Amino acid sequence: MYNYIYYLRACGRTRSFRGAALTHILILKIGGIRVINEKMRELGSKRSTIRELFEFGKALAEKRGEDSVFDFSLGNPSIPAPKEVGEILTELISSTDPAVLHGYTSAEGALSVRESVARHIRECFGCEADATNVYMTVGAAAALTSSLHAVVCPDEEVIVLSPYFPEYKVFIEATGAKVKEVPCNTTDFHPSVPDIEAAINEKTAAIIINSPNNPTGAVYTEDDIKKIAELLERRCAELRKVIYIIADEPYRELVFDGRKVPFIPNYYRNTIVCYSYSKSLSLPGERIGYVFVSPKATESYSVFKAVCGAGRALGYVCAPALLQRLVERCQGMTSDLSAYRENRDILLSALTEYGYTVSPPEGAFYLFVKSPTKDALSFSEAAKRYGILLVPGEDFGMSGYVRLAYCQSRDVIMRSLPYFKALASELGILK
């Protein structure tokens, strides 16, 4: 019965209660009484909508041909890594003693790698930073789980600004804490500071800030960040506790029209930055990123050690050594990201022309399109009939919208336009 009790505690919802109870009884009938941690089985079994769309697309492609599917469901970069990535990897492999190259690094990462990250942070953002503030991670997801487990305790709350990346909920709930959703405004999907204030209480441990944003493409302004920082400073003092900003920044370099992404540690000292090279260097499968704990955070060294301890408890021995050595030499380098801006311009202008309502994204590689039908699920279903795969906003904690990932090839985007137009016509919005 242990998994059952745990499950109830972790979910605390009647609907899940029933599902768990049913599954539990099913397992009871088939095997011994207690097989596995049911919560984990559910996490591993529940196919995300994104994954379902992907499978639908594959099946459709087999039936009607690749050309008839326009898959805008996944945030998988289509632009290859810069050619220097292959050159540096090859050179590292040919010129380094394999026992050293592939050997353990320290748990925090190789010192020279952490120094290169710190130098980049100092030079780009004018922010105090050295190697002792940098913990190399197995991508941004590992950075987030290590940071969350470090600063969040069971029964606390973590604020997320909806719409938000769905895995935040999984990662937060794994710490035993609860997700507190605060909707952004629906004009440009920037945060509402009064709404954040209303959500803060003595249980608030952290707020996740993801700018440039997945799924909306919003890039928070300096003014946004300043206001959030002022609010948090005030509430921390009143509540006599630290509330962290966990800044999830895999899209940092993907900004358009000369916008700047404020580096949050420069505005709020209790900030933990989670970074990944997945999008900037087009290396999403290689899992390499870092945590940067602001040296100005309260008890910064203890916070850093807690991040390391959490990483250890989660099973992260070190970030992949070869990839560490690679990014040491790729600081500030990016893939040719201009194609994403061009994709945005093409789609934004076409979709607007066809009568869709889209807030112009300021960064990342997503359009968050308002559903012309009553609900986004039916919009997504209608689009599927044209071979267009769009993720309903429900997955991101905001209904009435779909997410369109335009990190696709130009060819797919160009060929999709007539279908978007036909869909607009069917839905009666074509101007």
Place this chain on the structure above:
Amino acid sequence: MYNYIYYLRACGRTRSFRGAALTHILILKIGGIRVINEKMRELGSKRSTIRELFEFGKALAEKRGEDSVFDFSLGNPSIPAPKEVGEILTELISSTDPAVLHGYTSAEGALSVRESVARHIRECFGCEADATNVYMTVGAAAALTSSLHAVVCPDEEVIVLSPYFPEYKVFIEATGAKVKEVPCNTTDFHPSVPDIEAAINEKTAAIIINSPNNPTGAVYTEDDIKKIAELLERRCAELRKVIYIIADEPYRELVFDGRKVPFIPNYYRNTIVCYSYSKSLSLPGERIGYVFVSPKATESYSVFKAVCGAGRALGYVCAPALLQRLVERCQGMTSDLSAYRENRDILLSALTEYGYTVSPPEGAFYLFVKSPTKDALSFSEAAKRYGILLVPGEDFGMSGYVRLAYCQSRDVIMRSLPYFKALASELGILK
């Protein structure tokens, strides 16, 4: 106060209570009242004895020269990866579209990689296996944490056979479960089945079997495994629950004198194998391994999904893609492991000759040496005076012994011998 309460619950020890309380008050005085999850800070701050020895060795080398330090503390392979590893990596990089090579794989791993692992399991061990039973992981530590979180629930117990790899305790406690230590016999460090039986109760969720063993080098026989399997089958039926064997097998290929390592799924169906290529291919820093859930396990598919779900909750998006493609082509390949056997023979024969008591290791690359002094800490301290770094057994849950990792260069081993002899003379055991 949340971290404080959590800490108490997680540790449940008076001594830790005091430590936590003090730290907590210290932080109270310095910053806001609640800064971080204290348990995680402790995990990140507490330097392991192994790490301390490593730092001591570095300082000594600087003072007296590299030649005066004989570091037997770390299990870091000295034998390089086979040359094919570099060749395959270079070929993959030069011949594959980088957007594909470095792109996300599915969370379980690329299908062709999982198929190659399953084929290897079928061919080597005659065990039913296909890709749907294989989950590629970020090394063995990730395999262990994903498996433990999948099948263990808070307040349950996991049996470990002492002496054991110290991180087991960290990983088990991170699930909220407790460690139950069962000492092996001290003749050859094989398990005592009656003692395991005495440790099993209705809270037992799993037992970790690590053969070839770190730190003793014991390789459990077919008879050992059969007896444990019979015991577990009987107790599972009586308790009406599944008790898993989690088989941690990074040293599988490191066996001597023609010994065989029984493949546990062939003897006990509720087995989850955790494997790593760290030692067999000398790639410890690259973090690549897998979980194999026996297809004969009760509700095998659900168990597999729970492992995937746990990996997801812990922040594992996929195992590093390039390394997945590498091991796909390295199934059954190993570094030249014969050097480890020769190292063992040299040290075992010399140490025995000098009067030390050592059970001959049957595999892995460790000697577990009986301390000639009252306690192993003083033995380790005495050895340090000769520049010899040995890890006291306390770290592995068994006092009175030290661990000697002989995955060192031959040169270091040969030069260390006169110092071992002088140490034996000082300790009055030299024959």
